[in-house]
Amino acid sequence: MAAAGAGADALPSCPNTALYVRLPNWVGDVCMSLPSLEALLDTGLPVIACARPWARDLLAAYPLAGFIPMTGGWRADRAAVRNVRRQAPTGRRPLGLLLPDSLSSALVFRFAGIPCAGYRDDGRSLILRWPCAKPAGPLHAVQSWYHLTRHALAQWRLAEPAPQPADELCWRAAVAHEDEASRALSQAGLASGGFVLIAPTATGLHKGRVKVWPGFDSLTRSLQARGLTVAMAPPEAERQAARETAPTALLLPPLGLGAFATLTRRAALVICNDSGVSHLGAAAQARQITLFGVTDPTRTGPWSNRAVRMGRMGAWPAAAEVLSAALEILDTSPAA
Template sequence: MYAQAAIRRTARPCLLMPRADSIYVRLPNWVGDACMCLPALELLRREGHPLVLCGRAWAQDLFSGLTGHDGFIALGRSFGENRQTLRRSLAGHGSVRGLIFPNSLSSAALFRLAGIRSAGYRGDGRSLLLSWALPKPHGLHEVEVFYRLAYETLRRWQPGPASRPPEPGKRLALPLTAAHHEHATQTLAQAGITGPFVLLAPIAAGLHHGRPKAWPGFGALAEALGQRGWTCAICPPPHEVAVSRAAVPSATVLPPLSLGAFAALTTHAAAVVCNDSGTSHVAAAAGARQVTLFGVTRRERTGPWSPDAVCLGAEGQWPAVPEVVAAVERLAQGDTE
């Protein structure tokens, strides 16, 4: 009842949002989810609102091409320190509002206690902490879920214009910087990779309904591609180097890169082969040529948001190695059919 009353109160004309007001955006804590927010962020920017992105430190580099004219606030693990950081930043922004993409109670509490009136999906007791508590849609891709939150929030804050797209575009369109591409190019040169290569990402952290999310055929794939003359490379983060080497012992190991430089690296590859994981969404965001493998998750909900991505396998059925080899070679030759 209280949440419904709060929503009714926010619909009054006196609460319309001036277009110059900044929007503090709480990004998701997972790389893939953050990438899938990109169409929603672009919608907010199109409306003329400066954005202040708030998220984990890794997101600052990944989104540095997007936040050149906006701002970024790195959040750590301490709730109290994050609250103080946000409150200090508000001094230079005048009137602001918040949009919270994560579904956690803590993310809503952080913005509320920092003094930011915010919108987000209700649930888990969040309604009393949100000034605009929206019902979460079901049965949509995560990109559409995030976009719907931004779209419906803008409808409440600033009705119209009629030209506002009700659905996200077909691509994530992550802007990368010249520094990102330069770092990726230097890394390849230092590793002695001067020709076409296939970038493999064999690790997918965690379980899905108790089942591993990582395709077990990466080692055999690298051997098969090597026999066909392809150079295979991996570029794992520091905490995944050992397990990645074990999964693909024949691949060239590139040093760990920042997420922005890694995104650029995916665009230099003839093909990226990855699990349904954060790497899949980074590759899609960068516009890379990618093959994403499914065996325990549903591509309709979490698959790469790219019309050019090749998706193999299905929930409950991993693809075979020869199928992946054939897809890589077709993709590398420019055939996405």
């Protein structure tokens, strides 16, 4: 019997099924979708991730059956997905899960011949084979994508995960990530647990407002005055902004996403804006302070029990408050 609400399109699990998942477009969002990706992998079926090119490195340790880089142009992305489908074993049925809400992501899978599940949004309900209504109550992004994933697995009559995601992310690091982080620390003369990692940049605006906490310079100097090493490793495009925001911090070379996530776990403490770094740290289970001033902690805060959230939408925390919280964590947390 088909699962409730599944209709004639529901199908039993079979070895000739492959799962295609369109991951979100932002670093932090990919981190927050990891419980959903794990749920798909737990089915034992081949999982092909469709995501921005940088996500390949972040997901290097995951046993994916394939990775299709997405450019954001729906025609090019459709061609890329269709090409991979043509190379798949004959008779393998594709099923798609769309985590982004966009119409373009639905068009890519539809015209690549992949029936898909996704949230009803952006006028795309008629394109989706298994549309899902968004929950009535506000959910954190981790919970929202996990809810959608459980919906899809139920419609496909595949094994469903637990009703709620675990209360922490658990990203898988590759050996290459560990090695790259170790080299960066060695070259800088740093030891694991012997430095505070700051991330004093955040790209873009949120509703026209800058997402960067204004106290990084003051905080860095206060920590240094207490004999603490403060380091940062921004991507190449953000290095100048990082220098201007925290000019006395030790500047490490840019790292790949996986190596940077590993670096957050090696730090005694990570202090960052509500940005991709916050979610990379949460995924790597780093100790961190995430600073809020223009975004909502309940929706996009780090999904971690090791994170301290300071500030709120419309009110940045004071530098003295952040310094006090940082010193308390450093005094009570063992070295990594």
